[in-house]
Amino acid sequence: MRVTSKIVEQVVSEASGEDVIPLIKYLKDKKNISEFKIAEKIKKEVNETRNMLYRLYEANLVSFIRKKDKKKGWYIYYWTFNPKRIKYLFYDLKRKRLDNLKSRLGREENNYFFICEDNCIRLDFEQATDFNFKCPECGKLVNQEDNAQKIKKIKDEIEKLKKELKKRSN
Ligand SMILES: [Zn+2]
Structure with a gap:
């Protein structure tokens, strides 16, 4: 089975809600993108973006690494799409x-x-x-x-x- 972008969109919206489609479209071919950058790119508030990312995370469609921001002292999360999961969820x-x-x-x-x-x-x-x-x-x-x-x-x-x-x- 070839995973087309149509299948990606269909699976993602069924598993995590239709509103996450722009996020996945942006994140699809990238790696370790900070939630701030994602929010900026999809033009949403950071909190709303986080909520979408957690929903995707619950369905195992994204993974993250976190790094401490040396200046601010807090953790920043960097997200990666997990395309292997699409086929299974499909x-x-x-x-x-x-x-x-x-x-x-x-x-x-x-x-x-x-x-x-x-x-x-x-x-x-x-x-x-x-x-x-x-x-x-x-x-x-x-x-x-x-x-x-x-x-x-x-x-x-x-x-x-x-x-x-x-x-x-x-
Ligand atoms: Zn009647």
Whole structure:
């Protein structure tokens, strides 16, 4: 698998939030950059920049070294992007998505759902009973939904993800 910058951005924003993308774009091909310089380059306050760096650090996407500033006496942190982590997280996120889809599939297959003709809301059996089978939005009667299409879509997505994950282990 070739790690393109699109994949980097996708993984980074899923793991640490979309707001860190400019930071990663700047840091990507550099080494040991101080947080002050990073803040200056991405035009953010140092505190905000630190917050982003800690979030990236928690996901293991950056590492740091610290050096004591001789004049000021405090420590300055120098950060480096960890590109090896991208590939791992890319598949990790896929695995999580797969688990999610599996439990959604179970929910769809083992429950009855109800919708009104205006499609205001979707209720499970218990909720529909609570509302006396009337839509809480428009008051019309709700009918049992045929969720075969939804189930098929989820199953297709599961198959696709499984294939992508299998490709990796080969
Ligand atoms: Zn309705």
